[in-house]
Amino acid sequence: MPRRWLPLLALLLCAGTGPGPAHAADTVETSGDILRVALPLAAWGMTFQRDDQPGRLQFYKAFGATVAGTLMLKTVIDKERPDDDGEDDAFPSGHAATAFSGASFIQRRYGWRMGAPAYAVAGYVGWTRIDADKHDGWDVLAGAALATALTHAFVTPHIGNVDVTAKIAADGWYFGLTARW
Template identity: 40%
Template sequence: MRNRITLVLLSLLVSLLPLRAEGLSRSREAVKLSSDVLLVAMPVATATTMLVMKDWTGFKQAALTGVTTLGATYLLKFAVHKKRPDGSNNLSFPSGHTSITFANAAFVQRRYGWAWGAPAYAVAAYVGWARTYARRHDWWDVAAGALIGAGSAYIYTRPFARDNKLVISPVSDGNSFGVYASLVF
């Protein structure tokens, strides 16, 4: 099973390599391109894993994580208007690449355990470094993106095939927000 997933991941990475980036030195261009490739490859690999494992509950949790991550990230981008280190626009804070990759890493770790999560976190950390190296973000942007992504995953994701005795989830009645907690003894 893991061999198949590894093969799928490698196929995805190889298929995305021909993408081109412009406007940076060769080194920065290559690093920026790799972060763009991983931005796409991580969610595709996560979805492929869920399909192979027939983890439909995981799909629902991943969708909630993704919507929350993207919503919070873009709400902040358009509210803060922080200029990028390379001066290209005012959408630097928080890093969208980092929020998405850390959401994926945290989802994989929470859902399937550290054996799968540790490599996913390594990839997400690389993406964060790559975004600063390519001068698209500074470390505050990357840290905020990582917090948003991982936080979203921790809110919605539960371990695969285990009984959950503790459930914590956000609730809203339209006028107010709160947290629902339930513990089964």
């Protein structure tokens, strides 16, 4: 099988996991649960499919920062979920953050042709959280904004066979250019 199909295969494998839902509301919520994992997994898989080791490292940084930032904000900000289940970790939406981390990585690194459908899927994940009464729009928007901002901070666009990197260190700014031919 050509390597370009690996991200799609990973997405399909994730979509086939999980318990069978009891009714339509569970189906929507479960689909969001699956896709919030599938999007970052697809983004990560694309770095292997494209033999993009610098992109993989950037993915790790952006995704790790997104998860850490989301957990930190959930700990610091006590906001109850709309479903009145007594949990006070609504802000920001972790589902939206992880989904948008994957989508924004795909768009930032590989362009809008791949990124636009990924953003549509991430938007659907956010909607599932509102539909399931786990979050309001502000929670979802905050998770999406956090992930997108951190991705833009850590990820550079992949330009064909050229990688451009930048780093800010205590002793100055560093820029790198790598070309393959």
